């Protein structure tokens with residue numbers, strides 16, 4: 001089954017809403033129209049910039065999509081500081097990152113919590129981009145495939161096959177995030193392929209064939225082509241390089257088969 005590549009720019013805790021407007025305009029107007037048939041491009045601003053980005057995208061009828069970096073596990077209530085699925089849906093968010101290693105580490109998010117967040121996103125019609133990935137010690141002990149599979153199983157617990165079909169998976173080896181140490185295309189394929197196999201075993205070939213599995217970790221315009229050429233790599237979750245309009249546009253064009261002109 002053909003899967004349209006997804007390039008999602010995770011801006012993390014960067015850019016105020018004015019800077020966000022400038023960046024989304026730069027990306028949208030730099031990427032030639034023809035590429036949008038071949039690649040889906042999304043930006044994931046911090047919560048404070050989502051409304052501004054939504055306005056630009058809807059006002060200028062841009063083809064770029066937008067989303068968020070986290071979602072609360074509850075619909076509403078006394079959860080100070082949290083942002084709910086219904087709030088994000090109202091802001092036109094199509095995607096939300098769930099289970100990023102930075103949330104697992106700095107906010108001590110458990111698989112149980114991440115599982116609730118995945119369910120919340122789906123409940124409110126937002127596609128979760130579920131991140132899994134191993135730390136360096138796990139990889140050095142050759143436990144990376146089992147570790148990522150275990151995270152996947154725990155984070156999707158209780159979901160029906162038709163719900164899993166709505167999820168995007170992102171394999172992000174922690175040692176490659178923000179370090180400049182990109183996984184080799186073979187490394188990325190090994191885990192992305194294993195994750196898809198796991199999906200097939202649990203949810204069937206149709207679901208496994210339709211779910212997009214991204215790679216994330218030091219992706220740039222110079223390495224995206226080799227990564228996305230792998231049979232089970234369907235795009236990228238991009239951090240640092242997504243903050244540079246020209247670089248992110250070039251990267252998106254390369255994912256669409258390039259060249260960037």
Ligand SMILES: O=C[C@H](O)COP(=O)(O)O
Nearest residue numbers: 010177178217218239240
């Ligand atoms: O969400 C994105 C990933 O954490 C990758 O970040 P990076 O491209 O800066 O390595």
